Amino acid sequence: MDNDQSVKKVLISLKTKAKFYITNLGEEFVSPEGLISSKDLNSNKEIIETDRGNKLFLLDPQFPDLFEKLNRAPQIVTHKDVGLIIAKTGVNKNSTVVDAGAGSGSLSLSLANICKQVTCYDINKQHLEVVEKNKILFNAENLIIKEGDVAQKLEEKEVDLITLDLPHPWKVVEKAENSLKRGGFLVVYLPNLLLSIDV
Numbered sequence: 106m107d108n109d110q111s112v113k114k115v116l117i118s119l120k121t122k123a124k125f126y127i128t129n130l131g132e133e134f135v136s137p138e139g140l141i142s143s144k145d146l147n148s149n150k151e152i153i154e155t156d157r158g159n160k161l162f163l164l165d166p167q168f169p170d171l172f173e174k175l176n177r178a179p180q181i182v183t184h185k186d187v188g189l190i191i192a193k194t195g196v197n198k199n200s201t202v203v204d205a206g207a208g209s210g211s212l213s214l215s216l217a218n219i220c221k222q223v224t225c226y227d228i229n230k231q232h233l234e235v236v237e238k239n240k241i242l243f244n245a246e247n248l249i250i251k252e253g254d255v256a257q258k259l260e261e262k263e264v265d266l267i268t269l270d271l272p273h274p275w276k277v278v279e280k281a282e283n284s285l286k287r288g289g290f291l292v293v294y295l296p297n298l299l300l301s302i303d304v
Contacts, residue, residue, distance in 0.1 A: 111244040114146060115170050116153075116161040126166070126174060168218050171243050172211075178235040181211035182270065182294060194266050194290040196220050201263070203284065205255035205277065206270035210236035210248075212294075216266075217248040224248075226255040259284055270294045 114127040118138050125136050127146060134141045139155025146153075146163070153163050164170075175181070190212070196202060200220040204213045207225035213236065217223040225248065227233050233252055240248050251258065255269075256276040263286040269277055274293045281291050 111241055112166040112171055112174065115164045115166045116141070117164065119152070119160045119162065124170070124173075125161075126170070168215075168243075172214075174242060175209060175211060175214075176235050176238045176242070177209045178229075178232050179208045181209050182215075186294065187212055187215045190266075190268065190292050190294075191216075191219070194292065196266050200265040201261070202266045202268070203255070203259065203261050203264050204268045204270075205259075206294075207236050207250070208232055208270065210239045212268060212270065213248055214239060214243050214245055216268075217243075217245045220247070220265075222247045222249065224251060224261055226251050226253060226258065228252070228254050256280060264289055266290045266292065268292045268294060 112126045112128055113130050116125040116127065123138070125134070127134055130146050131143055133143055134146060136155070138159040138161060139157030141153060141155050148163070150163055152160050154160050196216065197219060198221060202216045202220050202223045204216060204223060204225040207213050207227040209232070210225065213223050213225040225236060227236070230252065233250055236250055240250065259277065259280040261284050264284050265286060266289060267281045267285060269292070271277065285291065
């Protein structure tokens with residue numbers, strides 16, 4: 106049995122536009138469109154056909170597809186705010202990031218999608234369990250998950266970006282200053298405020 110719940114393929118019906126997520130390529134997939142063989146799921150075909158003659162696009166999952174399947178706990182950081190953080194800080198494939206107050210992991214995963222490495226912190230075990238599920242879903246091997254209060258446990262050095270989605274972010278400022286590289290960014294995120302500080 107395949108215990109890996111990361112999404113391997115996405116199917117989109119040409120007829121109904123329904124979307125299906127495939128986590129196990131070793132089994133047949135049964136859908137309202139009909140049965141699809143494991144052989145077809147593992148093929149290089151762009152369009153495959155069910156036993157009922159319905160046609161579906163066979164695609165590799167993209168980040169937006171996976172985001173639709175995101176396991177949620179608390180309120181997530183919105184797409185527009187994620188985009189603003191990325192645009193204002195310029196993080197990229199060479200960047201290392203710390204995200205404190207991981208929640209469901211939406212910001213951590215969005216940053217891990219483009220950055221070299223992201224470390225997320227949270228004090229809530231239930232939140233961290235959700236983040237772990239989402240890490241598997243997204244196959245985000247460059248996401249490191251840590252339990253604890255970032256104000257006490259922050260140990261990363263030469264970090265390009267630190268994001269704080271916390272009720273008392275000012276408690277982290279001193280440690281953040283010691284962790285950021287020269288020219289790095291500290292972003293404090295609140296639902297009604299987004300503040301970026303260039304250090």
